[in-house]
Amino acid sequence: MTSASQTRTPAGGALAPPAGLRPGARAASRRAETRRKWYEIIGLTTPAVLIYVLFVLVPMGFAFYYSLFRWRGVGPPTEYVGFRNYTLAFQDPIFLDALRNNAIIVFGSLLIQAPVALGIALLLNRRFRGRSAFRLLVFVPYVLAEVTVGIMWKLILTDGGTLDALLRSVGLGGLVQAWLADLDVVIWTLLFVLTWKYVGFAIILLLAGLSNVPPELNEAAEIDGASWWQIQRHVTLPLLGPTIRIWMFLSMIGSLQVFDMVWVTSVPAVRSLGASATMATYMVDNGFFARLWGYGNAVAVILFAISFVAALLFQRFLLSRDIEGAITRKGK
Amino acid sequence: MAMKRRAGAVLALFVTSALLASACTSGGDDEKAAESELFKNPVTLTWWHNASQDGPGKTYWEKVAKDFSAAHPTVKIEIEAIETNQLQRTRLPAALLSNDPPDIFQAWGGGEMREQVEADYLKDITDQVKSEVADIGSASEIWQVEGKQYGLPFRMGIEGIWYNKDMFARAGISAPPTTFEELNAAVTKLKAINVVPIALGAGDKWPAAHWWYNFALRACSVDTLKKATKDRTFDDPCFVKAGQDLKAFIDTKPFQNNFIATPGQNDPTSANGMLANGKAAMELMGDWNRGTLDTVATDKAALGKFLGWFPVPAISGSAGDPKAALGGGDGFACSKNAPAECVEFLKYIVSPEVQKGYAATGTGLPVAKGAADGVTDPALKSILESTASATYVQLWLDTAFGSTVGTAMNDAIVAIFAGNGTPEKVVSAMKAAASK
Secondary structure, three states, X not given: OHHHHXXXXXXXXXXXXXXXXOOOHHHHHHHHHHHHHHHHHHHHHHHHHHHHHHHHHHHHHHHHHHOOEEOOOOOOOOEEOOOXXXXXXXXXXXXXXXXXHHHHHHHHHHHHHHHHHHHHHHHHOOOOOOHHHHHHHHHHHHHOOHHHHHHHHHHHHOOOOHHHHXXXXXXXXXXXXXXXXXXOOHHHHHHHHHHHHHHHHHHHHHHHHHOOOOHHHHHHHHHOOOOHHHHHHHXXXXXXXXXXXXXXXXXXXXXXXXXXXXXXXXXXXXXXXXXXOOHHHHHHHHHHHOOOHHHHHHHHHHHHHXXXXXXXXXXXXXXXXXXXXXXXXXXX | OHHHHHHHHHHHHHHHHHHHHHHHHOOOOOOOOOHHHOOOOOEEEEEEEOOOOOOXXXXXXXXXXXXXXXXXXXXXXXXXXXXXXXXXXXXXXHHHHOOOOOOEEEEOOOHHHHHHHXXXXXXXXXXXXHHHHHHHHHHHHHHEEOXXXXXXXXXXXXXXXXEEHHHHHHHOOOOOOOEHHHHHHHHHXXXXXXXXXXXXXXXXXXXXXXXXXXXXXXXXXXXXXXXHHHHOOOOOOHHHHHHHHHHHHHHOOOEXXXXXXXXXXXXXXXXHHHHHOOOEEEEEEOOOHHHHXXXXXXXXXXXXXXXXXXXXXXXXXXXXXXXXXXXXXXXEEEEOOXXXXXXXXXXXXXXXXXXXXXXXXXXXXXXXXXXXXXXXXXXXXXXXXXXHHOOEEEEOHHHHHOHXXXXXXXXXXXXXXXXXXXXXXXXXXXXXXXXX
């Protein structure tokens, strides 16, 4: 970066006095260079920062501001209520249901996807005929749009749909459920569909991580007489650590904000009864449909705060080793 | 500092262009435009309606716009057909807030319109539409706030029970039920011939909530309902009674299995799909159902033959007026700064000739006098007759109370259907929402 700037900006160089002519000239030229560096940083980042500020930070500020009002979205907000919307949210049993559902999806995703993805990734990492075809099959659900997947599963799981017909045809008619309507079942159905959709992503990441494991280590372990299982357990897995942690991070944030799949697959009644609501669907149902704009903004802020805190904690305690160097600290 | 100034410049640019844009759309508009000024300057009217699905409704509005432009060459009409929920929940509120609203748009009347008027979004058209209001009659009251007219309906009808005459005959039901005792008896008879007595699209919430509305209409006096609409207080015990009556009715199990997952309309697995395709004997729904049944029926000719309609039965010994009906309509309103031509176009939409053509599309019942001749379907004709003989038409309660109370009310009613709500919780949810 610095050397490139030196060769690319002759104007700055020409302005700087020749080195060694008088005392302090070296320091002056270094100052000029620092200034040049800052101009460059400002020049290159300003457009991005502007867009970020205008479309991310400013709306976030507005969301917080509006969340302090009792506001129906008609006319400007005038009725300031402080943090009343926040207390109301935590008193609403449906919002607490939504929180619980988000927690189920976060932990369910981590606990189910991790072992499944790891197993499949380890299998696919070996050489065998048709390996690329298998890999492709695994990735397909992840590549599909979430809404498409949602509609597809809705058709499969609907009352009297494909799954019910299949179960009946193999004599398991007793298992038939209202998969998307039974208030106790729907969240697990959703978890299954989300797992089906996103396990491919975990596998992609893990395979990328596996390709970074040097084969010599495995060979060495093999020569030492370690079994396949021992090699995976003591050599491969520890080296996959960073990849697994990054995946956990992305999965957690995605699970907290899940919206599309729930919106598409579950009917409004089941959602509003709390059985399949998530924080994001709760926000839209209240903000837009009940026209509680101030309240909807409060829910948005809560969702943001929870995601943000979760991300910070995760970075602080689990990701810190992996991102060493990515964050510059003073004095290093 | 430099960055701050640049951000300021960008903002200023946005604001200026927004101002320019709004100045353009409201160009040449004067609140009291003289008659002679009308149709002098070229104007473009933007029109948002909710006939978004391809069909006779959508095509007809295109024709209406074209005809109006042909008669008044200075007026260009730009139509945007938007799905109801998107239109009413997101597009319109945002457009009204941003000061760049469409000129003429879908307006449901009731609580939502009251809020729009309070925010000064709508054009007061009281003086210009006096003769139209006289022609339409009491239905136009829904589009009034504090005695002033802010919009006009083009469709209005009451709700009742759509039924399959063939199934009724097979079950040995001689005449449509007029009381809930008779309805319960009919349900039992229909179960005996192994058909679903009543299809219900509780998945969309409002079709289920409408059952509660009808029980409320039977349990509450007209005065109580009028007072509740205005004050949003729901202390009268009749609101709890409505939930108790509903619970008793649900306990007779008149609906199909899994009604919590069934959508209301527009697809073959929905409640009106069940009625249209001979899988259920009855469905509670408004006058627009004739059009939606048609779109999901696999055999339209058969549907036309077996389809009948009767008003919601009375409950003996209740406070409510047995001849009162629940209903509503669709209307249009002009935004505050729309050009004067907007009102002219609105008047054209509700004129008898346009209304007759609308009636002929079969998508809803017209409101203008004389347009009733356009109605040919027998089921729709019986709705027209019942609407005429109804002593009082109560607007759908969720529309009347406004979306905030309406949504909370519908959610709490659906909870009763799902088996985890109570009649009392409906009322407390309504009260809580009114204060939110």
